[in-house]
Amino acid sequence: MFDRLVLPFRRLALHRFIAEHPPSRQVSRADSELVAAYEGILPASLLELWRRKGLGFYGEMQLALIDPRPWQAVLNRWIISPPDDVRRIPIALTPFGVLLYYRKLTATDEDVVFIDPVSKRTSDLAWSLDEFFNRFLCDRQSLESLISPALVRSAREECGALSSGEVYEIDQMLFSMQMLRIAKVDAFEIHRRLRDAVDPPRPTAEKPTTVADALPVEYRPGFEDVAAGQGLTGLYLSSYIDWHRLLALRADGRYNLLFWRIHHRTLERVEVRFYSGAYETSRNAQGDEIVELDIRLRTDSLGGDDNDDRLVVMHSGGTSFLLRVHDLDDIATAIDGWNEMGHSEYYFRRVTLDEAFDEEPSDGRAAPPFADLPHALQALVHVEPLRTTITHVADPNLDEEDDGEGTVMCTLDLGEDDGLRFNMPLYSPPDTGRHLKGWIREMAPHACKVGVQYRRGEDGTIEHGPVIGDILTTRAPDESLSG
Template identity: 75%
Template sequence: MALFRRLALHHFVKTHPPSRQVSPAPGDLLSAYEGILPSSLIELWRLKGLGFYGDLQLALIDPRPWQPVLDRWIISPPDDVRRIPIALTPFGMLVYYRKLTATDEDVSYVDPVSKETGVLAWSLDEFFNQFLCERDALESIISPALAQSAHRECGPLVPGEVYEVNQLLLSMQMLQIVKVDALGMHRRLRDAVDSPEPKDDKPTTVADAMPVEHRSMFEDIATGQGLAGLYLSSYIDWHRLLALQPDGQYRLLFWRIHHRTFERIDVRSYSGPYKVSHSSAGDEIVALDIVLRQDSSGGDDNDSRLVAMHSGGMTFLLRAQQLGAIATPIGAYDEMGRSEYYFRRVTLDDAFPEDPCDDRDLPSPPFMDLPKALQALIHVEPLLTTITHVAAPNLDEEDEEEGEGTVMCTLDLCEDDGLRMNMPLFSPQNTGRQLHGWVWEMAPHACKAGIRYRRGADGTIEHGPVVGDVLTTRAPNKGPIR
């Protein structure tokens, strides 16, 4: 008898049941995005489908008609990361998925009314099973009161529709809502957008990168004994500055710098006491007493527990809850990886990073300089795993870029063996193979990985994974862990 297995996105479906209009996605849509979108979403499309979910009418959408719309909102170089629209809120916010690197992904949004963009979650499963299932998080993108008013005045939406609020009347405290074609609204609002002019100076130092009204808070902070000093974390357009004062008080500032106007926006600050202690293994731990407020954003307290790291005259503070995400690029590439997960000590006169994403390439310290808790997560001897099954490659040309694509493979290792989500995998040196990919789906006994393949001029696969191929977690151009 076959065992019943829940959907990977079961929590989302249970919290927001599909409406009667939801129907399974057609085969051509499934094949077009197999290996491109996470398997959990493909599974949801196949077993449940596209359409409205929950009382707030969040719509799962076919990405194909929406791709040109998203590409107009976010114009990027042809070789930039691929953005795939996956969902639409009842008021037209377009939600999209990005596979940023072999180890990074996120779910982001573009709001056609406010013209704002931002990250909602750092994985697709987290977005569906956590963000959309937590009341405060969900209400940050869909106002239940406004949705109820729209439903009462205009009736429920049908596929392809969204509610539009008259912004002019709203500014006069009058509410007028109509139902409009969703694609048409996006095109109309995008057509009305002019190229933004700079509204602030492009930052050159840490000091002038901060919002003007907060600079005085950090001017008297100097590097002192122990951990006292300033620490910066910059990732994409988000920035955090942490001041640890010798008297046991901290100051923590969040802000964004708009990539075109250079405006300092979404500013939030916290202050309070902090304590330094040592773990049983001897790691130095910094605990910030962060008290969230009504205007707090999700994740504002992710810095409440930090692990200090000292190496070569530099000091870092690592997010304790994301040591695994830091360990993955160190183990694979000898790099610190996404700078969102750590702070580095700075002064106000230090140069502000031209491109915060460049911090991903920051070399990692020698292994013995890493905190013991981080050392425990790094495989000094790289893991070796064998491919036990290779799924059929996608034959849809739209799924490939210049004859290359990704195919899902089953591995003989699982999380208990040391694999982690988004962990990169490579063919070992001297095997004559040059495969690469990343762990894409965790499983109790055998994880799955997306492995790249390439077709020849005649369309046949001339370079791709086969059963029996061995993969390792250490990049082939890297020597042993130092």
């Protein structure tokens, strides 16, 4: 007989925080791209929490752990510092919009700081990230100095629980007269509005009319001598909201890649990053043409700057596109669901400097015909939508965030091996007469789990929600895939 090997159980470094403030059912694990983007930048304990538990609301106080990337520009507007100053990374948001951020001060020193968009106050909360989560947030007196339990209770009674991306806003004029009025608002919007009230930005640059106009002036010469030639030589533009990337493929096998943002109010070209190097073209096993960029990240690189290192070529409608191989799954999910290309950051389109600088739809343009898609993408797209059946529905009563509506986890009879993907949206087919919607939240080979929205009636019973036997499909209602 052999003794059974017993592996030691290892708790998360931030286990005390989790025990005191359990994650809500809406918390979802961070993807590998996000975790990799902050390896060596944020403490390993926080990355472990992202990876094993996730981002979203924790505890009755509805403290939200956030993706730093979309919040970085918000924080940078509040705190303007020299480029070589200490890096500040937003990590969490209180239910009233107070933004918490992390600083690595020296090789051995760090802290967690808050900035209140209402009072404009900022101050240290703890001198290490682990101390902030495991001590400050677990000590009642300390926590209540940051988040008032009485105000949270009043807000929930008046407005209900927060959804992702929301915070509570108190009417400050009425509050000064000892009257309380609270509303749920978009978290980004309240920060933008309150920051603009302090220092309203005015245009200081010209609105671009051509692609050349949109470029930062000092970088235009690096793209002016690149003309469209035989094969893939030429310029390719990717625009997502106010972020832009311009790629030049030169005939000599060299590339230039420019990142920049056009500020929505000042129109200044900001947050500029420039890369150059060699590129190679090849063909994959399916015959698609592939462009590989040799991207060497710099110290000021942001997470995802190297996501353009592999691009697959697509020709459709007289235009050439370069699709990021890194995002082919997401492109396929968007084509499956609503016949669009997905976020416009997923691809480049061929341009010239003198053509009009048109705004690309942020959710992506209409998908081209299936026959135009690269073979690597065709293999991921379901021409006929997948139909899956719910085999188990968890008990919504276990959901601590239940306030008349929420998301309940359901088990499906299909899984990753059958073509389902993480974060893939699922819908009730029109022929079922149901109107359910959910997203794949947990992966498994043949039985993925999907979070499906539900709603209770006035008597507390579920009047709209999933049941065993419900059919869900990968195609949004009224959408069909072009042939």
